[in-house]
Amino acid sequence: MVKFLIASHGHLAGGLKSTLQIILGEEAAADVTALNLFVEETPGAENAKARIEGYFSKAGEEDQVVVFSDIMYGSVNQMLMPYGDDERIFVLSGVNFPLICEIVSAVVYSGETVSMEMLREMVKKGREELVFVNDAVKKETKKDSEDSFFD
Numbered sequence: 631m632v633k634f635l636i637a638s639h640g641h642l643a644g645g646l647k648s649t650l651q652i653i654l655g656e657e658a659a660a661d662v663t664a665l666n667l668f669v670e671e672t673p674g675a676e677n678a679k680a681r682i683e684g685y686f687s688k689a690g691e692e693d694q695v696v697v698f699s700d701i702m703y704g705s706v707n708q709m710l711m712p713y714g715d716d717e718r719i720f721v722l723s724g725v726n727f728p729l730i731c732e733i734v735s736a737v738v739y740s741g742e743t744v745s746m747e748m749l750r751e752m753v754k755k756g757r758e759e760l761v762f763v764n765d766a767v768k769k770e771t772k773k774d775s776e777d778s779f780f781d
Contacts, residue, residue, distance in 0.1 A: 631693050632737045632744055635685060636730065637665040637710060638700040646698075646730060653731060658738045667706050675705060682709050686719075694718045694744050696733060698725040720749055729756030 636643040643664035651659040663685060667678040689695055699707040702723040714721045732752050
């Protein structure tokens with residue numbers, strides 16, 4: 631079974647999971663766990679590390695885990711990096727919401743397992759979703775005016 635972990639500083643992980651539930655539905659998000667770390671209720675690095683270890687201690691030997699973290703050189707990702715040595719665990723950092731949607735939906739709706747090749751392709755797609763909208767709007771406006779029949 632493929633499981634998903636979103637881990638972040640603050641409440642970003644919970645917000646991403648909440649949005650995922652709205653966009654993809656409760657069923658698709660059922661195997662997604664959000665760890666909000668370094669927050670008021672659970673402060674400190676020791677607590678964050680214990681919560682991460684607790685999550686992985688519950689993962690089965692047959693499970694694959696795709697981990698989404700907020701920032702590459704942040705403390706949360708530093709705590710997750712050692713798990714990347716396990717061939718069943720895939721750690722992605724600097725994630726965005728389109729990337730999470732793409733990966734979760736691809737796995738949930740296909741029932742397939744995860745591969746490094748699949749994740750590399752989806753990371754590439756996730757990068758393309760980062761758009762400076764002001765430029766995109768200007769480009770579309772310019773294109774529309776150039777296509778105008780009466781201009």
